[in-house]
Amino acid sequence: MERSEYEERAERTILYTTYKKRFLILFITCLAIFISAYQQFEYVAIGNVIIKFYGTNYQVINWTYLMKALAILLVFIPFIFIANKFGFRNCLIMATFFNAIGANIKLMALNSKLFWLLMLGQSMPCSVGLLIAMIIPKMAGAWFRTDEVAMILGIRNAIYLGAAASAFLSPALIFKEAKTKEEIKIGLFYISICVAIFTVLVFILSILFARDKPPSPPSHAEQSRSQNKFSFYDCLKLFKNRNFILLYICDALSNAIWVSVTLTLNQAVFSLFKNASNVLTISGVLNSFSSILGSLTIGFITKRMPKYKMLQVIASGLLSLFTITYVLSLWLRSEWILFISASGIGAIGNANNVLSFDHVLEVSYPLSGSVTFSIMYMGHAILNMSLTPLVTALTSKFNAIIASLVLVISSLFVCVLTIFLNEDLRRRKADDEKKPLVSDK
Template structure:
């Protein structure tokens, strides 16, 4: 082999290949993400029944949902290091099995004095989500072509929102309000056993078929990320976190993302109380309204993915969605004040469409700003900030509801969204990842002349 031939080989691109089984990997992820997020509002959507059975306050029941927010800032950095260092398979195994473990623990929570066991099960499931909800952008870049990344990220978020939809729909259908606590206990037992039974085969699927990565990367950019992962150490990871936290554009966007996700999570936690304050006895309506919010949001998130892949207008899309979300929540408040159920269904559907559509746009914009930092770490920081804000805002809203009522609570939410809208407008429009993809697409590798 001549010197020129050696130089040519050294400057050629690595083997790039896209595998058909990438869609199966995505489906498996969607399945176990769905079963994890289903458990977020599993109890808060039936707050009145749970409160009656366990003899605890509505605020105590709120913590079954807020525990998911508490766990994020505690575990986000250790989880991000594990994902960055060990890859998708390890994250998938931890996420699937801790989800299953939490569901099993809740089987043993049936008893009027066992609310602590229920809360422990929720906390274990909450821990699983740190290894689950950070993965859509990671799966997208690990398995899919650059032009598929945004839509795949939105489909991954589809799994989260599908689980939330089921969490709003299923518990009110299974667990009914009754003055006979034995009847409530039977319904709760049915729900817990059913969930554990469904989760078990999904967890086993992750064991037998959820590889860390394909044999060959789908892009030159992903090849380089693989090489960088080999050098991930605790010191390197800590330095990367420091760099991210010093990135002003990213931190401003993180605050915006946290605002909108916190409002969405607060609505999910408090929806039962909102609806019953205007429509007494409408527990099942509250569940169905939550379902409508999530279903329209699923449509919105998928549409956003396709729009972003076509336009790459991340900041512009995020700004428009933020503004329309603020308008929609004012419409929701107005519909409640008019005491019109059909208007409430319509308003919360519109709100769900926009607020959930923001999530893929927000994650993708963060990835653009911070590229080439690992997607799972970036998403983890986004989620941690949003969950911390969720706890703060939900506690404040609980106080506002008690003292001033639902209307002021919703107006406060609209104010938070308007602040986020302004901050989004002020965020620098940085597209580092798109620049890398364009360089990969147009850069020609030529041998060096002797």
């Protein structure tokens, strides 16, 4: 007896399922991202206060964040194997545990002679921040549809930047009236105890609710990727991929520009502006919240219009424009131009970061996202450890205006490189081949 056309079509159709529990998993992950990121920005946002309390300098303070870059270079290979061997749940629990340990060590370092202990505690959230970042694509791929991944990456960036914005509120809300070391110590204690409690809470939530993956995959792309075994040789093959190399350089430079502006903002503002405390708080918060807006917006744009090359050419052009405007604001000592340029660099720089990471998942498919992301973060680390100290040193030797010209040159170089990108949407093509039905539970 011949089967009907409907039966044959039904046999070929694969039903993939998404689960409502994915939003709980995402929420817990976002809490872990937030508290790890807040600790990374915690001291650069109040650099002048830390200098006064611990008797250090801006270059050392910048290393409370750049320690993250150093950690990436040291542990990114072990973390690749850890992420692939132990999975999302175990890695999240491990990361939140060390976040909590680091926060509690820093709580014990509230003494002007214990800066070394503070740096020891700071090394933990800076190190495990990479592990959290590496398992985001693993979680997104396991629980969310392919066309939702860019949105998840945008949310990840938004939470990270929201943490940065929260850190930049500290100068105005907590330390504006702090003049003596005792007053500074009280402010640092309030911040440290809140962070310590929050990290322990997130650790407990991770143990209770985090799960590796749902009963069935959300897409054909994820099903195919999960059947692929990890190979270090596959990582090396990425560097034969022209699109990947271009994205690697463009993303690392764009990120380094944003990081350099963010980390040297305190130094630039206090050296050039009157009423520096308020100018720093406003520009820092605008930079962070516009970064959140840019990160979230680009995810919705790529979901509806996955024209990666066109979007990246536009983004890199705008990044150059706002970087030039930033230098102009310092030269004219114009607060309003500074606010506009800081906002633009935040929004465009981070939108471009989300766009690049989503594009990398396309051109590197079916290689695991945790592997490609760790390689991308290594690029961030190398350039952050180069560009930010260079801008800091030039600001100290000359001034912030001359130092920021390095950022303009970098942004123009990114503009040129994006022209040579090609669209190679391997992940979306894999999904299109099957045309799966997707249900929601």
